[in-house]
Amino acid sequence: PPNLQMVEEDLGLERVNCRAKGASSGFKVAILGAAGGIGQPLAMLMKMNPLVSLLHLYDVVNAPGVTADISHMDTSAVVRGFLGQQQLEDALIGMDLVIIPAGVPRKPGMTRDDLFNINAGIVKTLCEAIAKCCPKAIVNIISNPVNSTVPIAAEVFKKAGVFDPKRVLGVTMLDVVRANTFVAEIMGLDPREVDVPVVGGHAGVTILPLLSQVKPLCSFTQKEIDYLTDRIQNGGTEVVEAKAGAGSATLSMAYAAVKFADACLRALRGDAAVVHCAYVASAVTELPFFASKVRLGRNGVEEIYPLGPLNDYERAGLEKAKKELAGSIQKGVSFVKK
Ligand code: NAI
Numbered sequence: 001p002p003n004l005q006m007v008e009e010d011l012g013l014e015r016v017n018c019r020a021k022g023a024s025s026g027f028k029v030a031i032l033g034a035a036g037g038i039g040q041p042l043a044m045l046m047k048m049n050p051l052v053s054l055l056h057l058y059d060v061v062n063a064p065g066v067t068a069d070i071s072h073m074d075t076s077a078v079v080r081g082f083l084g085q086q087q088l089e090d091a092l093i094g095m096d097l098v099i100i101p102a103g104v105p106r107k108p109g110m111t112r113d114d115l116f117n118i119n120a121g122i123v124k125t126l127c128e129a130i131a132k133c134c135p136k137a138i139v140n141i142i143s144n145p146v147n148s149t150v151p152i153a154a155e156v157f158k159k160a161g162v163f164d165p166k167r168v169l170g171v172t173m174l175d176v177v178r179a180n181t182f183v184a185e186i187m188g189l190d191p192r193e194v195d196v197p198v199v200g201g202h203a204g205v206t207i208l209p210l211l212s213q214v215k216p217l218c219s220f221t222q223k224e225i226d227y228l229t230d231r232i233q234n235g236g237t238e239v240v241e242a243k244a245g246a247g248s249a250t251l252s253m254a255y256a257a258v259k260f261a262d263a264c265l266r267a268l269r270g271d272a273a274v275v276h277c278a279y280v281a282s283a284v285t286e287l288p289f290f291a292s293k294v295r296l297g298r299n300g301v302e303e304i305y306p307l308g309p310l311n312d313y314e315r316a317g318l319e320k321a322k323k324e325l326a327g328s329i330q331k332g333v334s335f336v337k338k
Helices: 004-010 014-022 039-047 063-071 085-092 112-133 146-159 173-187 222-233 235-243 251-269 312-337
Strands: 027-032 052-059 078-083 097-100 138-141 168-170 198-200 207-209 274-281 289-297 300-304
Touching: 027 039, 027 085, 027 251, 039 052, 039 063, 039 251, 052 063, 052 085, 063 078, 078 085, 085 112, 097 112, 097 251, 112 138, 112 146, 112 312, 138 146, 138 251, 146 168, 146 274, 146 289, 146 312, 168 289, 168 300, 173 198, 173 207, 173 222, 173 235, 173 251, 173 274, 198 312, 207 222, 207 312, 222 235, 251 274, 251 289, 251 300, 274 300, 289 312
Parallel strands: 027 052, 027 097, 052 078, 097 138, 138 168
Antiparallel strands: 168 274, 198 207, 198 289, 274 289, 289 300
């Protein structure tokens, strides 16, 4: 196949490269795992984001194909592809935001923790390169188990002496997106108007929707609360089972990832009041990591909000969530320390 970068230069299309190199009026974003089920639609949606001036697509397979395809979209972001470990550092140099959906997804019958053995090593390797090439970048971690991969990232950055807890964020936006959708469905509302805080983590009982704090104010029966809590906690499994071996959520996840990445970029630009749930280093509970509402700003996480008043049902859920989270966090930390 022709080397597109060379052809561009041969044809004198240096301006594209200048725009890519300069890229002054926008943000530089890398997606690691860009050829995957999440990576491809995520890359497409980020190419459509006017805040992005340069989009780096990295994967260990098929990155040139996805890059060629997406680069034909007539939106302003310049797209560059990077294939394999030897191009990882080039993919990362100068990036403002790095999004990581690299790793294997679940098959029916698997928990997110079953992915640990493969994905922990992938996230560790990628974060070592981020620590070296763009230690100031905001990092959005999608790879599961998020409850453990975020502590892994933090440990890697600590080892390299570059850990900034404001800049490492586990993406739990899909839980919020699902919660908004399911609540809107049973209340007959437009999902765009619904805001459900989902705290804790991103797996089973650690996904804790705070239905007492839904906006607009909704009052649910106990039956509705049981139904909603169960469906939100098991939304991922619902998709895994429906796909019957062909993977887990990819399209709704790409949508959620872009919603979150766009919020991070707007905050980097200086927009005020950018508030979303994310799984971050936190002092909201006694655990070192926890998902709750955070305010994003020019440096990443500027403020972490307390959980607010919980009812008895939510307090019981919180205890269960914390118990499981503690183990997942420890597992991630030990993986890097061992
Ligand atoms: P996929 O298997 O379709 O794609 C993963 C991609 O990662 C592949 O293209 C693969 O080549 C690439 N990859 C593997 N090793 C790599 C490495 N060392 N460096 C760079 N790229 C590498 O999987 P899918 O469906 O895209 O899911 C990706 C991850 O996202 C899974 O761990 C999944 O569990 C997780 N996920 C997280 C969600 C969340 O809410 N945070 C929701 C849904 C999935």
